[in-house]
Amino acid sequence: MPDPPVFLCDASCLTDRMRVDRLAEALRDSCDLTVIPYACGERGVRKMREILEVSEASHGVILTGRCPAGEALGEVLADSGHAVTCLDVSAYASETVAAAHVLFRLRTEKKPAPRRARKVYADAVLVIGGGVAGVQAALDLAEAEKKVYLVERAVSIGGIMSQLDKTFPTLDCSICILGPKLADVGRNPNIELLTLTEVSSIKGEAGRFDVTLTLHPRYVDMSRCTGCGSCSEVCPVILPNEWDLNLKPRKCIHILFAQSIPLRASVDMNHCIGCQLCVRACEKEAINLEDTERKKKIKVGAIVVTAGLDPFDATKRAGYGYGRYENVFTNIDFERIVCASGPTGGSLVRPDGKPIKKVAFIQCVGSRDVRFNRYCSGFCCMASIKEAMLIKENVPDAEVTIFFNDIRAAGKGFEELYLRVLKHGVSFIKGFPSWIEEDAETRDLMLNFEEMVEGTHRSAMRVDAVILAGGVEPDEALAGLAETLGVERDPFGFLEERHPTLSAIETTVPGIFMAGGVQGPKDIPESVAQASGAAARALAMIHRLKARSRSQDESERSS
């Protein structure tokens, strides 16, 4: 077999580390070497194509520095029917050592066997997680005429956004803007929505994944249930409603929230006493308490992971008393409290009925803290600012204080909202309270902190309620999902990007894309943009693989 042409890239990525002339000198006699100024540039590629065109060998080798060009170069040359491998030679101690390694690789390494393009499952895509990111990805894919399987673990799609009251920076009502999107998903003929479902195994590669799904029982036949709610009326088991953060009751058979999609009842089997009252109450005969788990196998060309993130468990910050003190809340609890559809009907009152007039927010709970999560959660400054604004709108004379380290209002319209709450008299104190005490009688809270005005002073503040800006962290189950999919996670536990800049919405496995909170904390607009982005990457990949497999079929037929 003829020797492959070797291209030595003469560009900054390599010249930062090594002298290209010396390396060329060391290699020139032992292989078919060409020095290419900027192999990754248009001219470099033209030159390499010319050489590959006349070469007897069917592939080439490009020696580069530490740079991410390999993948794109592979694709560019594949477009003209050439195969190349890229070798990063910049890490060796000297030019001669590098040359020795290169020659060794050239001698021992077999030419990569041309990959047989296999048949592509080009018509379907799997989206895992039905938060705002998954919803957007599913809608975009469906709009481009793909069949979409939208798999959601919970009984309804919607994710965190469905629990929010208003959204920063424009303070529009969260469910009012999300609800219609959820309804679009429910209506779209190209989307098969699978709630109470998880991915149990996957086989295959980009372009053809065989996926097995586990469908957990709902105990209600979705095709019959109309969402009328008669079952919940008669159900005798009353439980705290976790969707309203246990601040409001629900029944054992229940519909999660008014805008749920699908708007169908489901039974919480852990608490069902089997009384059958609902079965009898349901005119549609939709309830089957014997329902069982099922498996479903699907074939998809690409996967988009949008499994979201989880609010930080604030009980871990024991000193702030979350979970022990009745009037210490988190941001997400507070979203439910101010929401008109929430437990207090939108009135700012504590569980004991006392109006909330004096409030303190504590930022960075669980974030920017090496004991918990060392990253910044990105949106919680804005979440608190938004909630402070909502308090001021509800109770103009409320006293609101925000304890912070840095105020991170870095997004379109964010600084403007920050300035607005400042104008409304919200106070900001730099530094965090060290601990919180509860007045056993009044249940008011005492914050102890250091104030830096003309030196440092110990200070205390008494408030009706404390709101902890708990950040977000990877979902508990994400590790398991990542393992099932074979994708890597980053040091923080989120999914790792293929390249942090160039392919931030691709996982480490080709053909598996991602968007939203799984990739790291972010706000809604960024989640939505990424979701559309992941949809595009999936569409483009499927199209490319399909075209390649078609052209291979054709060339096989003609030969």
Add this chain to the structure above:
Amino acid sequence: MKDDAVRIGVYVCHCGKNIAGVIRTADAVAFAQTIDDVVLAREDPYLCAEPGQKQIMSDIQEFNLNRVVIAACSPKLHEPTFRGALANAGLNPYLLEMANIREHCSWVHHLDGPAATEKSFDLIRMAVAKARLLEPLENRRVSTHKRALVIGGGIAGMRAALDLADMGLPVILVEKSPFLGGKLKGWSRMHPSMERAESLILPMGTRVLTHPLISVFTDSEVTEFSGYIGNFRATVTQSPRGVLPSCDLCGQCVPPCPVTRTDTGEKAIYAPSKGANPSMMAIDFDTCTRCGACVEACPKDAIRLDEEAKEQVFEVGAVVAAVGFDLFQPESQPKYGYGALPGVMTSEEVEGWLRTSAEAGKLTHPRTGKPIRRAAFIQCVGSRDPEGNRYCSRICCMVALKQVKELLERDPDLAVTVFYRDIRTIKKEDEDLYREMRDRGVRFVRGVVQSVTGDPETPTILVHSELTDTLAADRADLVVLSLGSVPPAGRDRVKSVLKLSTSDDGFFLEAHPKLKPLDTAIDGVFLAGACQAPKNAAESMAQGSGAAARVAGLLTKDHLELDGIVAFVIYDQCHGECLLCMKQCPFSAIEPIVMDGKKKPRIIEAACKGCGTCAGACPHEAMQLKGFTRDQLYAQIDAALEVDPGHKILAFCCNWCSYAGADFAGVSRLSYPPNVRIIKYMCSGRVNRQLVLHAFEKGAGMVLISGCRPPGDCHYISGNIQCERRMRAIRNIVEKRGIHPDRLRLEWVSATEGVVFQRVVTEMNERLRELEAENA
């Protein structure tokens, strides 16, 4: 609908407490039941949710409703949702009318529940009056050009182009500068991978240039643009580059060139590196003296100093605008000493310096030539400024930390101080960078820099700490200004050519800040990257891909559906020959035909955008717009003025700007007087004498005509200009009729100017009070 009696169903939404917390919805329902032709009225906690939708659908069938009025939020949000419900129930979706009792009522009158409730009656009465006259309309089906136009060849635009082309859609990529890559061409290393910026953009640019489905036009801009979703025509004007593709970038032309540019230090004939994309030199004709030295030096005969601009027209189905950003110019704020003190550099200059010099060990200041022992970074230059750009530029904290890291890698002994207000490292990798720099001994000083003065080579920085209210001073051999981002230099041109809007911060405005971050108000035109707001590279790329998906959603289908709102001619009323409608149509959607020996207009429906400018132009009211006919508008006016007309302010608002501006006043909870009644037309180009006079004849106290800000904001190119022109004549007539001129007002309100709307109607109300007092 001739024989069928009109049967209207009215639905009042609570929107949780958003509406029901202010308006007594039960009273609104009771009121609706008293209106003629209303056969049913109901309230519902959330009409947009599935139960609400189902209720409407089953009522349509059960009660044989043939018109539906929804009193709820702005039609900008849910009109499609409710139209869908009508269609699902077998009713023509255009038989819907919405009364905006949230943005235009409960949210702006939240302090006065009874007044809001009373106003909601009027809004419902007006909607019912219009609903009575609604006709079923049919959507138009249009074919699409299966080709996309991407404007801007930075990372966002290149990513969009590649994804579209990989999906099999041909792409025209238009880049203003001679080379692809955008801002990254000038950067050194990229956080977080710390790889060379050019190693990120060159492979991408090469794929773009060699992709069989992408045609790249460098040195080019889109200079004309027309058409509608799926069917745009774009004129691409390519200015001369002076160099032919046979150039192989040997560089022999550079040394003979006598011109050195002051801005970049490059010659007039230049390329960013041997890896330039496309691989050919370019000539900067602003500085080139046409001496011909390069022509002689070129061994390939590739230089043409007399090259001329070329123009080409393309038909495309959709557009992605990815025109990027620029940096704040620190010269405008002398307190930073930029220009005066050579020790002061900008973050952009630091990138360029680090990119081109491999210097390590003790660093030398590229401008003063002095060794750098101490470096200082000043954050938020041109951002978060009460007197200037109020917004935060989002990336400059990360950029400064990255530059500090690169400096410390070259000289670990360098002493660095960062003067900051808040460190905003919000991305998951960024906080680590911040911590690493703190651990490496970088000093972070919180405060607002007052001035940079003193020794030109080792300036003194004076900083005020808000926390302790103290002043401190520090000196450094290198002072770096972390410049904020500003909208791209050519923004106004792009804005007016594409008819896009911008937000208060000057960046391009997306269709919805949360759920449609990539769409614009113009269907078929999308945004990507830093032109929408400052972003890092990964975010810009994600948006590039995202915009590609939005385009794919439009162009993978064979046909698109367009709404049924188009103009039509009542030929009996048309006198013919004048063709004023045709002359004023901004979209050439009217052609002349001969009828009874006279030239009369005919509407080209696929080209009609439904502005109604023609309807405003016709002196005989022979031209009408479906969905906004004369009779429908008059019915709304009459209903609004049924009770206490003299006390009312009628506000005519266009669909895109002023109606949205009034919505924005609602979203921002800006209170204004409750006697305002808003009537929507598509464009202020619909305004004519008859409309205004009709309002006054019915006794209106005040009339406000409003629309998008001239000249550029009009979504129909020139409707607002026609309106402005006609208003002069209308004012004369109004005065002649003895109506006080102050009773008629013309004001432009953009979609984000809720405050302007509030101010204007509040002033009008005060004036109305005065006039009432004078007359009493």
